[in-house]
Amino acid sequence: MTESSTVAATADLLVRTAEHLFDSGVMSHSGHANLSARLDGERFLLTPGFVRGLRADQVAVVGVDGQVLGGRLQSASTEIVNMHGVVYRTRPEVGAVLHTHSPAATAFAVAHQPLPCRTEPMLRFGQAEEVPVVPWGPRGSDVSVRGISEILAQRPTTSAVLLANHGLLVFGPDPRQAADLLTAIEESAEAELAARALGGAVDFPAGALEAVRAYMARAAS
Numbered sequence: 001m002t003e004s005s006t007v008a009a010t011a012d013l014l015v016r017t018a019e020h021l022f023d024s025g026v027m028s029h030s031g032h033a034n035l036s037a038r039l040d041g042e043r044f045l046l047t048p049g050f051v052r053g054l055r056a057d058q059v060a061v062v063g064v065d066g067q068v069l070g071g072r073l074q075s076a077s078t079e080i081v082n083m084h085g086v087v088y089r090t091r092p093e094v095g096a097v098l099h100t101h102s103p104a105a106t107a108f109a110v111a112h113q114p115l116p117c118r119t120e121p122m123l124r125f126g127q128a129e130e131v132p133v134v135p136w137g138p139r140g141s142d143v144s145v146r147g148i149s150e151i152l153a154q155r156p157t158t159s160a161v162l163l164a165n166h167g168l169l170v171f172g173p174d175p176r177q178a179a180d181l182l183t184a185i186e187e188s189a190e191a192e193l194a195a196r197a198l199g200g201a202v203d204f205p206a207g208a209l210e211a212v213r214a215y216m217a218r219a220a221s
């Protein structure tokens, strides 16, 4: 594929991922999200600061170091560039990063509580461990980005983090798989909150999460 057709196809994938997230009911009332997809080792595509009604020609090209290389970002969203860039720099295997304010997951972020892995979809889509909380910092600030970087180092197999007092950041090999995990995390957060009325959610049997992590480690090697 030529450079321009690769960019166009990847931008189109981000537009379809945004539509899929709305269709799945995981967006907050504001519809706020920013979605990105890797182009190569140095660059990724990033939505411009909104995703409702997004067109493929509105997606920007950004360097993993945070420099805008093509297209335009709304002023506020230049702050979130590094939130995506730090994941691409730290995790070479990551092909897509999605950020939303999905309501139930955000409840855990606001409560500064990690979201345990206690549902089958979370296991199936690869998050066989709790979703950890990154301490609050103004979004895209050095504090927040450093916090994400530290958690990624401490949790080399996590595919998502909660951003304290803010929302959810999920990453995966491509936008569709990341969107599937994001939906599984939001469903898990809803189930976790609902189960509290019934006496509280219960862990998987001992060893279940370790078995899935071992399987995934073998599949990745």
Ligand SMILES: [Zn+2]
Binding pocket: 032, 099, 100, 101, 139, 166, 167
């Ligand atoms: Zn946000």
